[in-house]
Amino acid sequence: MNRINKHMVLLLLATGLAGSAVGCSGSPKAPVADTVKTIAKSASRTVHKSPLTDEQLFRACLKQFKAAALQKNKKQLAAMFYFPLQTTPQWSNEDLRSATVNPAEGLVSGAEYPQYEPAILSADALRLIPKSTEDDLSEIDAANDENYYKVIAKVTDKGSKLYELQQQYEQKNGRETSYGFVFGKVNGQYKIISYYSPWPVKG
Template sequence: MIPPKFYTYTIILLLLIQFGYGCNNKPASNTSSVTVVKTVKKDSVIVKEEGLTDEQQFRQFLKQFKDAVKTKSKTQLVTMFHFPLQTLPQWTNDELNNTTVKPQEGLISQNEFPTYFDDIFTKDAVKLIPASGENDLSEIDKTTTENYYKTLQQATDKGSTLYELQKQYTEDNGKETSFGFVFGKIGGKYKAISYYRPWPLK
């Protein structure tokens, strides 16, 4: 015969198990709490990004650009360019006065970009861009009178700053050459808006 106390202990044990399961099984409450935390963090990031200066925004973009170049990620890099992309060699005001410069001839579309990708991101460029430093960077004066930069400014956010990355180096054959990019803010985000070298890309 089973002692009466056995039934009492069994009932108590079952109640404890049920109570314990009920306390731990609260998906709705936990989910709500996590959502609130994520929203707060997301809002904080947005506020922080909106408060960045042009230079801070550019610095963030440049780091991402360098990382994408290092891995030669075509998919990521194409999103970091503004199209049509200007690819003529940089022209000076003197050249503009003495020769016929047609900026439209240097423009390439997003569809054309893959055709010129390896010409832009050569073996030397993939090595030099990620390793570039402060001496390779310059901020373009907003009041510049150079037509090259003024032409590029037309596509950028009003009052924003242009930045330039230029590399001069010696090729394996001993020939000195260079390349560069100009970056501008369009729609609140920095992008590469021109690429140049001593000879036309197209």
């Protein structure tokens, strides 16, 4: 009797397991061994999938920036800036030895931005940004000891890289001038953290 009971229990268990191998749709599921292999492969792919590099993230941001400038989409462009935005003319370590530089004076808040937007996104800038080339770009070396980059980098993700777009051009009056935008990664996303030109935006 005990043997019959054991056989009955084993038979019921086998039937139950077979039934559990069918999904809600009624189609058979993959064998357990195959399922485990699939999950292991998927997990392996997830673990070893390399994230985008800083340069790839910057390139994507730059592409959007150039496209928005081409379309003169001021709303999209404004969304690409990090606030407060540093707008003080770019200073050098030499400048710090001979003059007092107060970076706080050049900070532009999000609320202030609309009044300074014409100076930051001038007609010349909107015309030239889409035409920018590799010659206008540079990666700021981590070993760069210029105070300007050290100050603006304080808002960026630790260990991330800075990238700079600088363009020189001739004004209608024939004089050469330039402007620059520095991009930094903030909370995993590249933003424009500073703008500079030979003259102050504020004041």
